[in-house]
Amino acid sequence: MRVVGIIAEYNPFHKGHEYQIRYAREILGADYIVIAMSGDFVQRGAPALMEKHLRAEMALLGGADLILEMPVQTVTASAEGFAAGGVSLLDGLGVVDELCFGSECGDTETLMNIAQILVKEPFEYRKLLQQNLRTGMSFPAARSSALIRYMREKATSAHNTFGVSSEHIELILSSPNNILGIEYCKALLRLNSRILPHALLRKGSGYHDTDFSLLSDEEFPSASGIRSLMKKSEGTVQSADLSRLIPSASLPGFLDSLKKGAWLSDSALDLPLHYKLLLESEETLKMYPELSDARIRRILKSRNQYEGFSQFADLLKTRDITRSAICRSLVRIFLDQKTKAPGHIPYARVLGFQKNSAPLLSQIKKNSSIPLITKAADASAILDETALRLFNETCAASSLYEMLLCHKTGQPFIHEMKKPLRII
Structure with missing residues (x-):
């Protein structure tokens, strides 16, 4: 079977x-x-x-x-x-x-190579990632930039095992389904799963x-x-x-x-989310996992300007966090979801x-x-x-x-x- x-x-x-x-x-x-x-x-x-x-x-x-x-x-x-x-x-x-x-890209081998770097996190890669994060980049952007630089440097060394250009890597890392595919490969590696990936x-x-x-x-x-x-x-x-x-x-x-x-x-959440946000305080918002202090302050400061789900997500977005991450946070608040x-x-x-x-x-x-x-x-x-x-x-x-x-x-x-x- x-x-x-x-x-x-x-x-x-x-x-x-x-x-x-x-x-x-x-x-x-x-x-x-x-x-x-x-x-x-x-x-x-x-x-x-x-x-x-x-x-x-x-x-x-x-x-x-x-x-x-x-x-x-x-x-x-x-x-x-x-x-x-x-x-x-x-x-x-x-x-x-x-x-x-x-x-x-449909390139399983390259996606797995990238995943192995992200799972092993070599010192040089971690250093580049931290440098990017300190400049205020969002995590996805910081990770992408660090990977491209790390793989470019490896590609020009005598120990190049990637076999693809940095331009190709950059293209792969700019595409949402490639990024999700890399996450699937990471998960398989971390579980040491018998399941084989196929892009x-x-x-x-x-x-x-x-x-x-x-x-x-x-x-x-x-x-x-x-x-x-x-x-x-x-x-x-x-x-x-x-x-x-x-x-x-x-x-x-x-x-x-x-x-x-x-x-x-998402407009179905316009009214019920507003109601839920009005019930929240700094103490209750701290109970939601992955909700940073800065985001909590921004939510509390901005909630009187709330007009609807989509408008509020746009209002909360900053340079260092994606809109999707904001939307996920708002949905978790609506669902009262405090479990990681x-x-x-x-x-x-x-x-x-x-x-x-x-x-x-x-x-x-x-x-x-x-x-x-x-x-x-x-x-x-x-x-x-x-x-x-x-x-x-x-x-x-x-x-x-x-x-x-x-x-x-x-x-x-x-x-x-x-x-x-x-x-x-």
């Missing part, structure tokens, strides 16, 4: 994701494909476009065999924490042979592209572009336009949610699976080092105290998401514990 794992958000699931699953099946020879997926909040610091069970169903219809939910603490972490959590979850199953991830070359739109008119049949949209299209059109996108972006098997569920207005953008992202995910919660994947589930139950949860109500009997806290916080976040969705659509509230698995 050959099993390929994918770490994804499917926000939303589109034709590029379908292509990746097909590639894992046809080129990598996967008998089964397991997805570690974000739940109702996502890593860029926002509610997911559509709820997690629908996104899981769309992925199953698009060819995946098993969808597992990553805890909310993982998906609201930095790229490093997100990748470490996803890799930990797949590794804990004991059956995954290969991790397939999209990247702008798949992305085709089509760039991460932030919103113009799909020039896409050929061999190119794919970006999830970010689809979200922007939804927000600009206020959900009135024509089904004919979406048929070019969303796989045909997954499209009906997407269109049904669109018709019901059952989708969210776990380096190790201690359970695997199933959101959905294919009926014919019974042999895969049997192998996971036989080989997994972490419990498999197929019924949310069973968690309290299966998990230890630490794992149960992570699980309950994730369920609480999904209940808040459901609240926002019900407020928008007028649909009845369904508690997280009562939502059924999606079985295809």
Whole structure:
């Protein structure tokens, strides 16, 4: 049995994701494909476009065999924490042979070489990184600059083992999916995992592209572009336009949610986040992990200027911190999330699976080092105290998401514990 794992958000699931699953099946020879997926909040610091069970169903219809939910603490972490959590979850199953991830370069060897530097942190690299941070650079920018200088110096030495130009390294480090791919490789190295990385070359739109008119049949949209299209059109996108972006098997569920207005953008947090911020004090804000004293002061000083989630994130942004990091902080405050992202995910919660994947589930139950949860109500009997806290916080976040969705659509509230698995 050959099993390929994918770490994804499917926000939303589109034709590029379908292509990746097909590639894992046809080129990598996967008998089964397991997805570690974000739940109702996502890593860029926002509610997911559509709820997690629908996104899981769309992925199953698009060819995946098993969808597992990553805890909310993982998906609201930095790229490093997100990748470490996803890799930990797949590794804990004991059956995954290969991790397939999209990247702008498709160069697994170079991504692994960079990851090894970041894991080992040679003295020369650490020195360059600290010099950059002292100038006020954001951590991602400081790290990128230090890596480029370090690898350039090594490339000109007699001991060059990289085989690529510094210009190529600079291009790799300026692309978001390459950066995430490096984090996946780092996580695999730190776990000494048996899972092999495989970088798949992305085709089509760039991460932030919103113009799909020039896409050929061999190119794919970006999830970010689809979200922007939804927000600009206020959900009135024509089904004919979406048929070019969303796989045909997954499209009906997407269109049904669109018709019901059952989708969210970050503007859904405008009012509830403002309310939550007004309840906070310096003492309570210090309880949130990774929230620096400087950011706390900035939040408290600026909250009377609050107009909305997006506007406030722009207001808080500084030269040394990315906007995505600000958004993640605000989402964690909204969710009252005071637990650090776990380096190790201690359970695997199933959101959905294919009926014919019974042999895969049997192998996971036989080989997994972490419990498999197929019924949310069973968690309290299966998990230890630490794992149960992570699980309950994730369920609480999904209940808040459901609240926002019900407020928008007028649909009845369904508690997280009562939502059924999606079985295809």
